[in-house]
Amino acid sequence: MRWKSNKRGEKMGHNANLISIDALTEAELRALITRGQAFVDGAEAMALPRHACVCTLFFEPSTRTKLSFQRAAQRLAVDLLSFDVATSSTSKGETALDTMRNIEAMGVDVFVVRHKEDGTVDALAAGAMPTTRFVNAGDGRSNHPTQALLDMLTLQQSKGDDFSRLRVAIVGDVKHSRVARSDYQALSLLGVEDIRICGPQALLPDPAEMPRATFVDRLDEALSGVDVVMTLRLQRERMEAGLIDSLEGYHAAFGITQARMTGAKADAIVMHPGPMNRGVEIEDAVADGAQSRILQQVRNGVFARAAVLERALSRAHE
Amino acid sequence: MRWKSNKRGEKMGHNANLISIDALTEAELRALITRGQAFVDGAEAMALPRHACVCTLFFEPSTRTKLSFQRAAQRLAVDLLSFDVATSSTSKGETALDTMRNIEAMGVDVFVVRHKEDGTVDALAAGAMPTTRFVNAGDGRSNHPTQALLDMLTLQQSKGDDFSRLRVAIVGDVKHSRVARSDYQALSLLGVEDIRICGPQALLPDPAEMPRATFVDRLDEALSGVDVVMTLRLQRERMEAGLIDSLEGYHAAFGITQARMTGAKADAIVMHPGPMNRGVEIEDAVADGAQSRILQQVRNGVFARAAVLERALSRAHE
Amino acid sequence: MRWKSNKRGEKMGHNANLISIDALTEAELRALITRGQAFVDGAEAMALPRHACVCTLFFEPSTRTKLSFQRAAQRLAVDLLSFDVATSSTSKGETALDTMRNIEAMGVDVFVVRHKEDGTVDALAAGAMPTTRFVNAGDGRSNHPTQALLDMLTLQQSKGDDFSRLRVAIVGDVKHSRVARSDYQALSLLGVEDIRICGPQALLPDPAEMPRATFVDRLDEALSGVDVVMTLRLQRERMEAGLIDSLEGYHAAFGITQARMTGAKADAIVMHPGPMNRGVEIEDAVADGAQSRILQQVRNGVFARAAVLERALSRAHE
Numbered sequence: 001m002r003w004k005s006n007k008r009g010e011k012m013g014h015n016a017n018l019i020s021i022d023a024l025t026e027a028e029l030r031a032l033i034t035r036g037q038a039f040v041d042g043a044e045a046m047a048l049p050r051h052a053c054v055c056t057l058f059f060e061p062s063t064r065t066k067l068s069f070q071r072a073a074q075r076l077a078v079d080l081l082s083f084d085v086a087t088s089s090t091s092k093g094e095t096a097l098d099t100m101r102n103i104e105a106m107g108v109d110v111f112v113v114r115h116k117e118d119g120t121v122d123a124l125a126a127g128a129m130p131t132t133r134f135v136n137a138g139d140g141r142s143n144h145p146t147q148a149l150l151d152m153l154t155l156q157q158s159k160g161d162d163f164s165r166l167r168v169a170i171v172g173d174v175k176h177s178r179v180a181r182s183d184y185q186a187l188s189l190l191g192v193e194d195i196r197i198c199g200p201q202a203l204l205p206d207p208a209e210m211p212r213a214t215f216v217d218r219l220d221e222a223l224s225g226v227d228v229v230m231t232l233r234l235q236r237e238r239m240e241a242g243l244i245d246s247l248e249g250y251h252a253a254f255g256i257t258q259a260r261m262t263g264a265k266a267d268a269i270v271m272h273p274g275p276m277n278r279g280v281e282i283e284d285a286v287a288d289g290a291q292s293r294i295l296q297q298v299r300n301g302v303f304a305r306a307a308v309l310e311r312a313l314s315r316a317h318e
Numbered sequence: 319m320r321w322k323s324n325k326r327g328e329k330m331g332h333n334a335n336l337i338s339i340d341a342l343t344e345a346e347l348r349a350l351i352t353r354g355q356a357f358v359d360g361a362e363a364m365a366l367p368r369h370a371c372v373c374t375l376f377f378e379p380s381t382r383t384k385l386s387f388q389r390a391a392q393r394l395a396v397d398l399l400s401f402d403v404a405t406s407s408t409s410k411g412e413t414a415l416d417t418m419r420n421i422e423a424m425g426v427d428v429f430v431v432r433h434k435e436d437g438t439v440d441a442l443a444a445g446a447m448p449t450t451r452f453v454n455a456g457d458g459r460s461n462h463p464t465q466a467l468l469d470m471l472t473l474q475q476s477k478g479d480d481f482s483r484l485r486v487a488i489v490g491d492v493k494h495s496r497v498a499r500s501d502y503q504a505l506s507l508l509g510v511e512d513i514r515i516c517g518p519q520a521l522l523p524d525p526a527e528m529p530r531a532t533f534v535d536r537l538d539e540a541l542s543g544v545d546v547v548m549t550l551r552l553q554r555e556r557m558e559a560g561l562i563d564s565l566e567g568y569h570a571a572f573g574i575t576q577a578r579m580t581g582a583k584a585d586a587i588v589m590h591p592g593p594m595n596r597g598v599e600i601e602d603a604v605a606d607g608a609q610s611r612i613l614q615q616v617r618n619g620v621f622a623r624a625a626v627l628e629r630a631l632s633r634a635h636e
Numbered sequence: 637m638r639w640k641s642n643k644r645g646e647k648m649g650h651n652a653n654l655i656s657i658d659a660l661t662e663a664e665l666r667a668l669i670t671r672g673q674a675f676v677d678g679a680e681a682m683a684l685p686r687h688a689c690v691c692t693l694f695f696e697p698s699t700r701t702k703l704s705f706q707r708a709a710q711r712l713a714v715d716l717l718s719f720d721v722a723t724s725s726t727s728k729g730e731t732a733l734d735t736m737r738n739i740e741a742m743g744v745d746v747f748v749v750r751h752k753e754d755g756t757v758d759a760l761a762a763g764a765m766p767t768t769r770f771v772n773a774g775d776g777r778s779n780h781p782t783q784a785l786l787d788m789l790t791l792q793q794s795k796g797d798d799f800s801r802l803r804v805a806i807v808g809d810v811k812h813s814r815v816a817r818s819d820y821q822a823l824s825l826l827g828v829e830d831i832r833i834c835g836p837q838a839l840l841p842d843p844a845e846m847p848r849a850t851f852v853d854r855l856d857e858a859l860s861g862v863d864v865v866m867t868l869r870l871q872r873e874r875m876e877a878g879l880i881d882s883l884e885g886y887h888a889a890f891g892i893t894q895a896r897m898t899g900a901k902a903d904a905i906v907m908h909p910g911p912m913n914r915g916v917e918i919e920d921a922v923a924d925g926a927q928s929r930i931l932q933q934v935r936n937g938v939f940a941r942a943a944v945l946e947r948a949l950s951r952a953h954e
Contacts, residue, residue, distance in 0.1 A: 067399055067424060068424055079707075094911040102910060105932075107935070276412070382739075385739060385742060386742055389689070389743055593738070613737060617743070619742070620743055
């Protein structure tokens, strides 16, 4: 999970792919946050190569993330293609690599890829032409770097750009969550020292994956004095798989409610990557309340992704 | 079913949503018809806000209406997003309101919404930000205001802008038709005094819904001396539900044929909202004949919708 | 299968549809190849009518061909609509002709049509307005003219524009292939005298269809001394239908391998219309080897189609 290292990339000392947060330096991550904020504040995109083209290549359906990237591409006024492999009747047994290479040959500069298997985006990037860029729109349980970027942008808007003193709780199904992994990496890179992970035992990752984090059993303890609560979507499949007993039980133990939030700082903010299961991982009063930054996250998503695409496109033909 | 009344809208004394014809004044409706005709005549759209964005949000599939709105948005050279909730695998149990609010946060100025339930568009508009506009592309049996607008534009092209002396027959499954309801409202607003409703008893609405209309049993009586025949699509489900006996019987009693049209005025025109069931509600000779305005309706649809979107967008950020 | 002959077309002495290669003169075909090459070399499109619109109207799914046409339309900076009839829930029993006429009325200048039945594109063109143009994106087993155009462009890039001395083998399921038919026509028009057809007996067309071709039983004989090998996708349905015994047997007899290619000229090139069945009609070493022009074909496809659309659009309103 590194930046794609092709000869040109190495020579240039940078690479404009975004496959994982881990592959970014802190300076690169902060530059993306800053550029995202500039778009929020009304900046126009830089001039990009004529006929520059972004293609969303989704092997796993996600209308919401796709729309966000499409809107970001519109902000940049570049050409846009969309290929939904999941619903396409024409993949015809072709490999993901052949599919990508074919569309690449049509003149695509940046692929935005979602895939249900870990590492696929990296593998596609490794098989592409050296000038083609890749943005990971979510792969397996590993990475969702643009979600982490928009989360950091949202967090900075409320808490400023000194992340070092923040206390952050990540609550829920951390084990299966690429959002949580990418957020953990971004928080770490930005210097957050107090990262708490909280959820049912069966939904917790191997602590070795998140060495800087503190694993906390009880939600009250996790929320105590925090500045930020990041709650995660609970897939209903977890209950069917027997990993949790009931949605009601989950809500009682780990649902973010106004009552629970009294333990956090008075100005704590609540984030959720969407779509929400209202009444499961979060109650309406919090989701729609003053501490919620959930729609602000969505709004920032377009601008954060515009920053990522602009970075990729401005270097696509270097 | 009123214009969305938010504080800014009230202060401005207008509202640029289009949720039902009933919520328009006659002057507003005539202004939209006039602007639609200007587009037909080659007028270019006014300058709209940079990055202005229209999103078609269809909870019920309708490729044809969606394409018409897309082409209208292209005429205005604005950004376009499309979210087909019906076929999306990613609504994931989310409420329509949450779906709308999420896409709204991505920077959408105007939603074009179709939904199978009455009143949903109104409900979404009520839950949106005050600056977001809504255009109803058909909800339940209640409203299809842009269809009525394009019908009035088509009618004016043939019969002039004095609607008061026109005789109009609306024939078919009026009970289940949002087209018929919106057309009735538009005809009433424009001063048509002779509106005749004709169809099988089981497919007629409560007369109290259409107080200005005359309910006529026999088609010959309905067509006698009329200037305009508006025929409606017969959903095959009506037969399956036992509301009509057979398609053949329906055609014999209520199908628009050249023989039947001899009772209408010699220069009477025939309209149909499409898609047609040829040989059921209309015979080929009429559908493709000189009195047919059916393709002209489709053509006008793009321009009428461009007028509606332009109106909504030019006020989206007021 | 002729150019659509409407009054204006006849008067002008040309017609800007592209329904079959057979309907082109050699000069017209060479002009399209030349224009495609100009686009490859960086030429910009000519100025096209304001609001010019291309609509892909696919009655048979093909994401890959559709994307190629979309990218071509983006090169021309024209408006684009897409209607996938195969997956649409709203065709509602309407005829193909009614569907086309409705979308045409929305202001479409050029339809790009794919249909599983032979002759449908021609039939739609005959039913359209005289100013509307049609590009055949594949119909039945008959024609796929833009594939042949991009193949000829690819061939010319490697072998120059004197086609007369070339030796070309077309290998595989020629019987069911619209690609093979269009390639045969294009090769013939450009003066290729040595065209060899090779495949299992059950997958060979009537020789009367391809009078200039030599039918060859054994692959080694077909490849002997050739400049160009055009291999075709083997539909797995052929095996299910009993036309071939096994994929392994097919590969052994007709698969293009490096070992087989030793019989061809040392600088022979290999083409495939995609998507490939690796290990069936072609082995990896050839598909990804130095003689392969497969991705170059895809690249050329966008530019060849841009040439076709530009030709159609520049004459759409004459």
